[in-house]
Amino acid sequence: MILDYFVILMTSLAFYTILVLALNLAVGFTGLINLGHMVFFGIGAYTSAILTTHGIPWYFAFILAGLLASVLGTLIAAITVRLKGEYFAMVTLGLVFIATAISRNWISLTRGALGIPGVPDIIRDNFYYMIFSWAVAGLCILFLYKLTNSETGKVLQAIRDDETAAAILGKNTYFYKVLSIAISTFFAGIAGSLFAHHINFVDPSVFDLEFFIFVISMLIAGGLASLKGSIVGVFGLSIVSEAMRYIVVSPSLIGAVRDIVYVVILIIILIYKPKGIFGKVDV
Amino acid sequence: MMLSVKNISKNFGGIKAVDGCSFEVKENTITSLIGPNGAGKTTLFNVISGLTAPDSGTIKLLNKKINNLPPYKIAQAGISRTFQLTKVFKNMSIKDNLLIANNTGEDKMKKLLESVYLQKPLNTTASELSYGQQRLLELARALLKPHSLLMLDEPTAGVNPRIRQELKSILKRLRKDGKTILLIEHDMDFVMDISDFVVVLNEGKVLKIGKPKDIAKDKRVLEAYLGK
Numbered sequence: 001m002i003l004d005y006f007v008i009l010m011t012s013l014a015f016y017t018i019l020v021l022a023l024n025l026a027v028g029f030t031g032l033i034n035l036g037h038m039v040f041f042g043i044g045a046y047t048s049a050i051l052t053t054h055g056i057p058w059y060f061a062f063i064l065a066g067l068l069a070s071v072l073g074t075l076i077a078a079i080t081v082r083l084k085g086e087y088f089a090m091v092t093l094g095l096v097f098i099a100t101a102i103s104r105n106w107i108s109l110t111r112g113a114l115g116i117p118g119v120p121d122i123i124r125d126n127f128y129y130m131i132f133s134w135a136v137a138g139l140c141i142l143f144l145y146k147l148t149n150s151e152t153g154k155v156l157q158a159i160r161d162d163e164t165a166a167a168i169l170g171k172n173t174y175f176y177k178v179l180s181i182a183i184s185t186f187f188a189g190i191a192g193s194l195f196a197h198h199i200n201f202v203d204p205s206v207f208d209l210e211f212f213i214f215v216i217s218m219l220i221a222g223g224l225a226s227l228k229g230s231i232v233g234v235f236g237l238s239i240v241s242e243a244m245r246y247i248v249v250s251p252s253l254i255g256a257v258r259d260i261v262y263v264v265i266l267i268i269i270l271i272y273k274p275k276g277i278f279g280k281v282d283v
Numbered sequence: 284m285m286l287s288v289k290n291i292s293k294n295f296g297g298i299k300a301v302d303g304c305s306f307e308v309k310e311n312t313i314t315s316l317i318g319p320n321g322a323g324k325t326t327l328f329n330v331i332s333g334l335t336a337p338d339s340g341t342i343k344l345l346n347k348k349i350n351n352l353p354p355y356k357i358a359q360a361g362i363s364r365t366f367q368l369t370k371v372f373k374n375m376s377i378k379d380n381l382l383i384a385n386n387t388g389e390d391k392m393k394k395l396l397e398s399v400y401l402q403k404p405l406n407t408t409a410s411e412l413s414y415g416q417q418r419l420l421e422l423a424r425a426l427l428k429p430h431s432l433l434m435l436d437e438p439t440a441g442v443n444p445r446i447r448q449e450l451k452s453i454l455k456r457l458r459k460d461g462k463t464i465l466l467i468e469h470d471m472d473f474v475m476d477i478s479d480f481v482v483v484l485n486e487g488k489v490l491k492i493g494k495p496k497d498i499a500k501d502k503r504v505l506e507a508y509l510g511k
């Protein structure tokens with residue numbers, strides 16, 4: 001019983017880890033404030049859900065979830081990354097409302113607010129699905145570790161610190177920014193797929209801002225531009241979130257109470273550690 | 284000819300920041316761009332390096348037109364530059380700052396740092412350097428990036444006297460090495476000492492081009508500087 005609870009929690013930490021690391025690549029390493037990150041998570045979740053409930057094999061759906069999120073991410077980035085920081089943030093936030101509207105209203109595809117139940121398991125046994133999820137998260141960690149320490153990764157960080165300086169050193173900053181979002185949204189889609197097969201259900205609430213606040217709190221608490229920080233952020237805030245399930249508040253208040261708690265924790269961390277726990281750059 | 288600037292103009296709203304400027308930079312010379320504050324020197328640098336699109340005119344680097352290229356392509360074509368307000372990658376180490384310019388080995392980086400009087404370990408984060416040291420790092424970065432023309436925007440501005448002296452001696456060495464440099468500099472004695480040619484800019488227009496000794500004697504130049 002306790003073990004089962006632990007296995008299910010650890011599985012969700014795997015896709016949170018992927019999701020937060022992917023967000024860190026865009027925000028922390030490249031300086032692209034992508035407030036629409038959950039859109040690509042949702043695209044991954046819906047892609048997997050729709051395909052597998054129509055009999056497509058899970059591995060096909062799983063890869064397509066990442067690819068479709070990445071293709072859309074790349075297209076959107078190609079149009080928007082030239083915008084100045086705050087405008088890029090606003091446009092990507094706008095994507096959330098578009099995604100919510102589509103998922104609610106394109107009923108023939110998404111079943112609207114009812115959501116899609118019966119998303120099949122990838123692996124029936126919860127324990128082995130946890131292992132599988134962490135294997136995927138491990139690959140993601142390894143890939144991002146290699147990337148952020150490579151020359152390409154250094155160029156992304158240079159763009160974050162001073163895009164003009166990167167350009168006059170001969171770097172095609174537009175290309176690198178689009179590349180960063182392409183990779184970031186791929187992993188967001190993969191995380192979405194893992195999520196859909198984990199809870200066997202998807203509905204428009206994946207796009208809820210409350211969910212994103214949780215994710216970005218984990219990123220900032222752990223620290224921007226630190227992979228280690230993101231993992232610590234995911235574990236730390238998830239434990240807090242789980243603990244709060246046992247604090248008695250009325251169900252209608254729990255969402256708001258959680259958001260307040262996350263923000264308070266963030267503020268406390270940022271007072272003592274202005275860059276987050278392991279952060280390399282200012283928030 | 285290393286660089287040829289022809290009839291370049293740039294307006295900001297109503298301000299004619301650069302107004303029909305033409306001049307050239309010969310290979311293996313130091314050409315200095317001087318003029319009072321607001322004369323349009325930095326704007327010209329930005330136009331040449333592609334950061335600001337000119338309203339009209341052409342720019343050629345080694346006889347190839349570059350004024351329709353994006354900044355990164357102009358950089359790849361062979362221009363290295365620094366900024367009046369230093370632009371280092373502040374959250375990155377000295378080593379990574381240099382690596383963006385050119386992925387040479389650590390030995391070469393260390394020698395380069397020594398040659399610009401920046402005695403700091405390669406893993407020092409740029410934001411931990413003083414402003415003057417950041418200028419040295421920015422200069423090292425510009426030198427390391429493959430280039431045929433080096434453009435320096437007030438390299439000695441805003442640094443302490445010791446680093447100012449160091450920067451001057453670096454420039455003298457670069458001159459001896461036969462580098463081609465376009466320099467913006469306010470210290471007149473230094474400009475007259477180090478330059479092969481001087482271009483005087485005033486209110487966006489080229490007032491005079493000549494050798495340092497001719498410039499020093501020119502009445503209009505003195506007027507522009509001292510005010511009438």
Ligand SMILES: Nc1ncnc2c1ncn2[C@@H]1O[C@H](COP(=O)(O)OP(=O)(O)O)[C@@H](O)[C@H]1O
Pocket residue numbers: 295298299300318319320321322323324325326327
């Ligand atoms: N981005 C800009 N927008 C508006 N005006 C500008 C801009 N850049 C420069 N200027 C104006 O153009 C003129 C020339 O500036 P600048 O090239 O910086 O001169 P200098 O480097 O010779 O001191 C000044 O009047 C300045 O205010």
Ligand SMILES: [Mg+2]
Pocket residue numbers: 324325326367
């Ligand atoms: Mg200037």
